[in-house]
Each structure stands twice: as C-alpha cells, then as structure tokens.
Amino acid sequence: MMSPTPEAHALPLLAHASLEAPLAWRADGPISAARFLADARRVAALMPAGGHVLNVCADRYRFTVGLAASLLAGKVSLLPSTHTPETVRQLRHFAPDAFCLTDSFPCDIALLQMAWPELAPAEDAGPVPTLPPDRLVAWVFTSGSTGAPVPHAKRWGALVKNVRAEAERLGMLVHPHALVGTVPAQHMYGFESTVLISLLAGGSFWGARPFYPADIVAALEAIPSPRVLVTTPFHLRTLFSAELPVPPLDLLVSATAPLSANLAVDVETRLGCPLIEIYGCTETGQTATRRTALTAEWQLFPGVRLSMEDGRAIAHGGHVEAPTPLTDVVEPTAADRFLLHGRTADLVNVAGKRTSLGFLNHQLNAIPGVVDGSFFLPDEDDSDGIARLTAVVVAPGLDRSHLLAALRERIDPVFLPRPLLFADALPRNATGKLPRAALAALLGGGAA
Numbered sequence: 487m488m489s490p491t492p493e494a495h496a497l498p499l500l501a502h503a504s505l506e507a508p509l510a511w512r513a514d515g516p517i518s519a520a521r522f523l524a525d526a527r528r529v530a531a532l533m534p535a536g537g538h539v540l541n542v543c544a545d546r547y548r549f550t551v552g553l554a555a556s557l558l559a560g561k562v563s564l565l566p567s568t569h570t571p572e573t574v575r576q577l578r579h580f581a582p583d584a585f586c587l588t589d590s591f592p593c594d595i596a597l598l599q600m601a602w603p604e605l606a607p608a609e610d611a612g613p614v615p616t617l618p619p620d621r622l623v624a625w626v627f628t629s630g631s632t633g634a635p636v637p638h639a640k641r642w643g644a645l646v647k648n649v650r651a652e653a654e655r656l657g658m659l660v661h662p663h664a665l666v667g668t669v670p671a672q673h674m675y676g677f678e679s680t681v682l683i684s685l686l687a688g689g690s691f692w693g694a695r696p697f698y699p700a701d702i703v704a705a706l707e708a709i710p711s712p713r714v715l716v717t718t719p720f721h722l723r724t725l726f727s728a729e730l731p732v733p734p735l736d737l738l739v740s741a742t743a744p745l746s747a748n749l750a751v752d753v754e755t756r757l758g759c760p761l762i763e764i765y766g767c768t769e770t771g772q773t774a775t776r777r778t779a780l781t782a783e784w785q786l787f788p789g790v791r792l793s794m795e796d797g798r799a800i801a802h803g804g805h806v807e808a809p810t811p812l813t814d815v816v817e818p819t820a821a822d823r824f825l826l827h828g829r830t831a832d833l834v835n836v837a838g839k840r841t842s843l844g845f846l847n848h849q850l851n852a853i854p855g856v857v858d859g860s861f862f863l864p865d866e867d868d869s870d871g872i873a874r875l876t877a878v879v880v881a882p883g884l885d886r887s888h889l890l891a892a893l894r895e896r897i898d899p900v901f902l903p904r905p906l907l908f909a910d911a912l913p914r915n916a917t918g919k920l921p922r923a924a925l926a927a928l929l930g931g932g933a934a
Contacts (some may be wrong), residue, residue, distance in 0.1 A: 496616035497646050499554060499757050501688045502662075505611055511549040511664065511709050517547065517693070520611035527555035527612060532603055533559045538581035538625075540564045540574075540597060541672070543589045547693035548602055549671040550681050552587045553623075558615060561740060563624040566635055566673050567768075567839060568898040572849065576635050580606075580625075616752040619643025626674055628768045629845035641807070644685060648771045651787040653687035655735060655775050656713045656762060658714070663736070665714035666692040666705045669723045669838065674739045674768045679716050697721075699728035712736035718838045722753060735759040741766070742838030744826060750778035760772055765826065768840075769810045770801050774824070786822045794818065834863060836875065836911050849896040850877060856882045858912050860920050861903060862929065871902035876929060877903035880911060 500519055502509065508516035512522040529551055533539070539556045541548040541563055548803045556563050564584060566573050574596050589602035621642040627635035632770055653659050667680035684691045692705045702725060706713055714737045717725075722740065725732070735757050745753075746826045753761045765784050767770035774784040786792070789804030792812075802809040815827040834841050843861050850859040859879035881889060886906055893902055913924035928931075 493822055494846040496618050497558070497642060499615045499685060501686050502665065503688060505614075507662065507688065508664075509684065510550070510691055510693045512547070512693045513708060514691070521607065522547075522551060522554070523611035523614070523617055524608040525551045525605050526558060527610075528605060529603065530556035532559040532588075532600070534585050534597065534598060534600060535563065536561070536583035536585040537684055537826075538562050538564050538584040538597065540566075540569075540586045541579060541585055542569060542586060542593070543602060543671075544695060545589055545693060546667065546680060546691055548589050548669050549686070550691075553681065554615075556587075557617060557621070557623065560858070562622050564627075565624050565674070565677065567629065567673070569843070570894075570896060570898060572896040573635060580635070580637065583672050617642045617645075624677075626768050631843040640771075643725070643807045644807050645678075645682060645771070648787070649682045649686045649804065652679065652772055652775075653683055653766070655787065656714075656739065658687045658689060658737075662693070663687070663689045663712045663714050664709035665689065665716050666696065666702065666709065668696060668702060669696060669716065669718060669742070670895065673742075673838075674766070674771065675764065675838075676716070678772055679739060679741070679764065679767075697798065699730055700723045703730050703732055706733045706735070716740060719745050719749070720837055722749070726752075726756070732757060737762065739764060741772075743835055745778050747778055754779045762799040767813060770812075773804075773806070777787065782825060783819055783823045784826060791821065792816065792818050792824060799824070834861075834875065834901065839898060839900050841898070844879075846875075846897060846901060850879065850893065852896070853881075853884075853889065853892045856881045856889075859881060859915075860912060860925065862922075862925050864929070865928075870927065875901060875903050876905055876907065878907045878909050878912060878925065878928065880909055 501517045505520040509519045509522045510517040521549045539561050541549055541552040543552055554564055562575055568607055585598040585600055587600045616645055618923060619642055622639055623642050623645060624640045626640055627637055627830055646661050665680060669676035671677060671681050680691050692709055696702045696705045713735050715735055716739045719740060727911055736759055738757060738759055738761045745763055761778055763776050763778050764772050765774040773790050774786045776784045790806055791803045792801055793798045799812045800809050801812055816824045817827060819825055834843060846861040857880040862876045864876060889906060912920060913928055914920055
C-alpha cells in the first residue's frame with residue numbers, strides 16, 4: 487500500500503462552515519470569509535518577488551489578508567517585536583529579499599515597500615487553501631543578548647495544533663465567537679489569539695485595533711454575541727478607570743503580564759464573564775491557561791509538559807516542536823499544572839513587550855561615545871505597581887538628548903530609560919559584572 491502524499495495531510499487555512507460567514511467586522515458591517523479569500527488572492531498577485539514579508543499593517547483585517555496572501559504567494563512573514571531602524575537593519579541581514587507591506591503613509595521602514603492596494607468588493611473566493619503541516623509560515627524574533635534578533639520558526643501544523651487547543655480550552659469551537667483585540671496582530675499573543683484563532687475556529691474579529699477605552703467599547707458594540715475581548719492588564723486598568731458602560735461580554739482573555747487575583751475577581755464581577763489568562767512566550771507560543779479569579783495554578787495545553795533541569799523549566803510535547811527552556815521561574819505542581827513565581831533576572835516586560843537587559847545593554851554600549859553603561863530595573867514602585875527602567879552611563883562629551891535619540895534608533899520606545907543618569911564610572915567587580923547592590927547604591931547616591 488502506498489504511503490499518503492504530503493498533500494493528504496494538508497490543513498485548511500479556514501475552518502468556517504460557510505464562506506458566507508463573517509470573518510471580520512467594520513463599522514459598516516461584516517466582511518465574509520469569501521471576501522477575505524478573494525482579497526488575499528488579489529493581494530498575493532500584486533506582491534513583489536521577495537521571499538520574505540515584513541507585514542506592518544496596523545489594521546487587523548489588512549494584516550490577516552497580507553498573511554494569507556503571503557502564504558498563497560509562497561512567502562514567509564517576518565514578525566519582529568519592534569520596527570526600529572536597527573531592527574530593520576538586522577532583518578535585512580537575515581532576509582535580504584524582504585519587502586514591507588504597509589497601510590501607513592508615509593512609512594519610514596527602510597525596505598522595498600508595497601503599499602496596501604485599494605480593493606473593490608469581490609466574492610470570487612475560489613477554494614479554501616490548504617497548507618502542509620511543515621509549511622514555514624513566519625519567523626518570529628526575540629531579543630538576543632548580542633543585539634541580533636534571534637529567529638524562531640513557526641510552521642503551519644504546530645500553529646494549527648496550538649491554536650485549536652486554545653480555542654477548545656476557551657470554549658470557542660462550539661459556537662463562532664466575535665472578538666475585539668487591543669494587541670497588535672504582529673505580537674505573538676495577538677497573532678495567535680486574534681488572527682489565527684479566528685481563522686481556525688470559524689470565528690471573526692473587529693478589523694481595527696482599538697486602543698482608547700471609548701474605541702474599545704464602540705468596537706464591542708459593533709460585533710455580535712458571543713463577544714470576546716482579547717486584551718492586556720494595562721488595557722483592562724485603563725478601561726476600568728474610564729468608567730464607561732461595557733457591552734455584555736461572554737469571555738475576556740488577558741496575557742503579556744500576570745494579573746493579580748484581586749484584579750481578576752474585580753474584572754469578573756464588573757464585567758459578568760469569566761477571565762482567562764494565557765501563559766506563553768515567543769519561543770513556544772501559548773502553553774497554558776488559568777482562570778485567575780479561581781486559582782493560581784496554570785494548566786498546560788494538551789500534550790505539553792514541563793521538565794526541570796538545573797532548576798530551569800523545559801517545555802516539550804504537544805505543539806512545542808523541540809524542548810525549549812522557559813525564561814520564567816515556575817514550579818510544577820502536577821503533570822499538567824504549575825505555579826508561576828516571576829521572571830528571571832534578565833527578562834524585562836514593559837507595557838506587554840518583552841526584551842532582555844542584555845539586549846538593552848548591548849544597544850546602549852554600541853552608541854559611539856559611550857564608554858560604559860547599564861540598564862537597571864529597580865524594584866516596583868508600590869504606589870502604582872510599575873517598575874521603570876533606569877540606565878546609568880559613562881559617556882563624556884554626550885548629553886542626555888543625544889543619547890536618548892540614539893537609543894530610540896535602536897530599541898523600542900517603551901524601553902527608553904526613565905531616568906537616564908550619568909556617572910564617572912560604574913562599580914564593576916573583578917569579573918566585570920555589576921552587582922545589583924552596588925548599582926543600587928550608585929543610584930541611591932545620586933549619579934549626575
């Protein structure tokens with residue numbers, strides 16, 4: 487008997503029962519799955535020859551069309567965590583044939599640009615595309631300690647397994663859900679939990695990305711039930727502080743930073759729906775969930791397991807294609823459950839974006855005129871629960887405005903130090919390291 491061909495195992499791009507069903511929503515109404523496929527095929531035909539696409543479309547629908555078009559055109563998406571000039575220079579080195587798909591004008595990204603085309607409504611969808619499980623969909627990047635973005639391959643089969651596990655855990659496979667996302671589609675959380683989950687669970691999403699509370703409320707009012715809000719702790723706090731009436735929700739999903747149990751209880755009480763947190767990272771994708779108002783334990787996705795090596799957790803199994811060390815401190819409590827005890831010392835999470843102190847230090851010390859410098863994450867300010875990055879630098883001849891402008895070229899603005907302090911020397915020990923206590927003492931002593 488002949489073995490099945492790779493095509494026999496191909497997985498569809500869409501899981502919608504009917505192509506007439508909505509995939510996206512705008513202020514003037516729904517966009518059908520058929521329209522989406524037609525748009526994707528037309529955009530694919532217009533793409534230049536390069537094999538890699540930096541899709542920076544801010545509109546979630548256009549991003550999703552661009553993703554599907556890239557797959558149809560045999561191209562791979564690039565999903566870095568930021569689009570600073572330095573990151574783009576690194577991407578050009580990684581993928582010299584990359585071009586940028588953008589819906590923002592003017593766009594200052596230094597790549598060959600493809601402007602989002604004006605597309606008249608069309609329903610010539612054609613068949614639903616299928617992709618082999620080993621099809622490379624995207625390269626996602628984390629910040630390496632050397633300053634070069636570290637690529638991680640995301641293949642269609644693993645993404646499908648991961649996202650369908652999420653949809654089943656969230657109860658989104660039984661009935662199509664409509665969701666509003668406040669996180670960018672390019673962020674791994676937004677990519678999985680707004681874009682892919684809508685494609686692979688037969689649901690739909692709000693086409694734009696609302697940020698302000700009034701815009702979030704208006705988007706929720708424009709979509710049908712069952713409604714899902716996919717958001718972050720920052721946006722939750724902002725939404726609550728605005729004291730606007732929020733339309734009835736069926737589910738609330740949060741990620742990028744842990745929620746306190748008290749806030750989770752308050753959210754569920756005020757919004758009248760369950761709140762589910764998602765745990766994951768760029769390297770593994772999402773791996774666990776918890777209902778924080780009820781438990782501190784995280785439950786792993788089916789097949790995913792943790793093993794401990796030298797006190798560090800290693801994720802493997804399920805959709806995680808290779809054993810992957812986690813950057814957080816965790817304590818397994820059962821075969822499929824664990825407690826999260828915080829971040830490792832080098833990991834920085836600001837406004838839902840992650841990087842490492844090693845990466846930030848590399849970029850600071852690479853600026854001409856900087857003799858020595860280091861970022862420092864003080865203890866959280868108990869008044870508002872926010873830790874603010876500080877940097878101390880030895881840079882004779884440079885002033886604060888020059889340094890901040892140079893840093894802005896290299897790192898995401900959310901990681902700019904507040905404050906940026908100057909010193910004559912840094913208190914390094916004999917091995918060249920900066921003990922935290924010595925650096926804290928320098929800051930406490932009032933560096934210039």
